[in-house]
């Protein structure tokens with residue numbers, strides 16, 4: 001079973017307008033809403049791939065209810081902790097010129113008691129065949145050690161964790177020993193303290209070091225340069241697929257979803273890599289963070305080239 005944890009979900013609101021006039025009346029041409037946040041994006045992509053997951057984390061207010069409704073409509077089971085205050089709505093205003101203005105709300109502050117409720121929920125789901133996806137930022141009021149704490153909590157019951165976080169959250173979680181990680185190039189450079197663009201060899205070395213420290217699977221995503229996959233006894237580099245790019249936002253989340261689906265379905269190394277590259281390439285062809293269809297992923301999988309290292 002796959003459990004995605006989104007502590008800081010959001011409604012992604014997309015507005016289309018001819019021209020935004022600051023300080024004036026603006027008439028909106030088109031508006032769309034979707035449930036967002038990294039863990040939620042992962043749940044949506046797993047669903048498209050034909051898998052199942054339970055989405056958890058914190059939701060609040062009308063926006064929170066909307067998120068749960070949208071996910072349930074897509075066939076994703078929700079089990080969120082309800083908090084006071086209103087879940088964020090992040091608004092993107094697209095003008096005809098191509099200019100994009102973003103308006104991001106702060107979201108609710110999480111109390112210690114609310115965090116306890118989430119931890120109890122996670123502990124209840126933790127079993128040997130459970131994979132938790134810890135992805136994205138955390139709301140205010142939450143300690144930056146939280147991912148390490150969750151990893152230790154669920155490991156006690158034999159569950160596994162896939163971590164997709166950056167900066168301090170990533171660094172702090174590593175000593176707890178996540179099982180799968182998917183840092184992108186920039187996240188690894190920051191972690192290693194490089195102030196230059198790292199060569200593939202350097203990224204590979206960092207990935208090997210993580211595996212030597214006990215992390216089972218390290219996928220390093222390098223945007224349109226493809227990805228590296230390192231496990232004990234298996235190392236591969238794959239170029240990215242040549243697709244018509246619409247939006248690369250969420251490509252990493254799609255790769256995380258594929259890695260989780262592959263784990264849950266016990267795919268072998270090569271099939272895991274194929275699915276990860278094809279799903280992330282498919283995500284690039286869609287608008288925003290919309291997941292690719294399974295049919296497109298299947299077609300793209302036939303194009304993946306795996307270079308064993």
Ligand SMILES: Nc1ncnc2c1ncn2[C@@H]1O[C@H](COP(=O)(O)OP(=O)(O)OP(=O)(O)O)[C@@H](O)[C@H]1O
Nearest residue numbers: 184221222223224226227240250251252253280281
């Ligand atoms: N332009 C592209 N063309 C084809 N595939 C791409 C492109 N950009 C990204 N990908 C695929 O998506 C994977 C993940 O991309 P990337 O490294 O940008 O993730 P990320 O920075 O974590 O993204 P995010 O956090 O926004 O979801 C890459 O390893 C690659 O397989």
Ligand SMILES: [Mg+2]
Nearest residue numbers: 164184252253
């Ligand atoms: Mg990412």
